[in-house]
Amino acid sequence: MRQTLDKREAAKMHQLALWPDKDMGVPNELSRSALFAAIDDKCPRKTFDNAIIPSQAGFDITYTGHQLDQGHIDIFEGIMHFARGVHEGNLVRFSRHRLLKLIGRSTGGNEHKWLLSRLNHLTATSVCINQGDKRVFWGSLLPRGATDNETGEYIVEISRDLAKLFGRGFTRVEWEQRYQLKRSPLAQWLQLYYSSHAQPMPVSVSWLHEVTGSGTQELRKFRQSLRAALRKLEAIAAITGWSIDPKSDLVHVMRTPSQAQARYLANRDEKTRV
Helix, strand or coil: CHHHHHHHHHHCCCECCCCCCCEEEEEHHHHCECCEECCCCCCCCCEEEEEEECECCCCEEEEEEECEEHHHHHHHHHHHHHCCCCECCCEEEEEHHHHHHHCCCCCCHHHHHHHHHHHHHHHCCEEEEEECCEEEEEECCCCCEEEECCCCEEEEECCHHHHHHHHHCEEEEEHHHHHHCCCCHHHHHHHHHHHCCCCCCCEEHHHHHHHCCCCCCCHHHHHHHHHHHHHHHHHCCCCCEEEECCCCCEEEEECCCCHHHHHHHHHHHHHHHC
């Protein structure tokens, strides 16, 4: 039976899912961890070597490479946006101008250099994601590609493991909200995290301090930044309300679930009643 299942899996062709133009798709493991940290451009960067990355319970991430931030995940998700519906092993072609416009950046010469440097960071990554004893992803976030420096065109191959990672479960995140949170990396991280939960459970400020990968060392100062970031999310309707319990220091967040998340909650409740 094991051999039969392995043969079926080997013969299966995986492809990236489809989602609307207004959204970006983010694998849940990436939006619920410190892999893409909530740090700004001025924050000193670390180099990791088989480091355990703080993440939500249920999976573990080990990482080697340059410390990644919210700019890196914008680029990664921008490329995956172009690759919607593409089967494993196929190539995605795009121009640097098109990618920069998609993620809300300007398109001048300095931005071209910024984009290339961060594409190099994403290629030089080793990410290992385990769920219990099962390894669900191991490899580079952008394993292979090519570029034409004269035309500014890029080519990226969509690997089987990347397609399977999206197949495990991903969240749709609104680009327009993301644009409004530019230069607010903590608010951007929180947007990804809370969008991935139909009904967010209360979590402690100290846990968010760790799992966001924040460059703010003092918990007191982080709490201040967290309050400001949550206010920004509420202002753009990414969440509908929030509070921090003064006794437990638990962060409570309310949001309206997406249509897919609402269906999930309805099915879950129906099973519970049965």
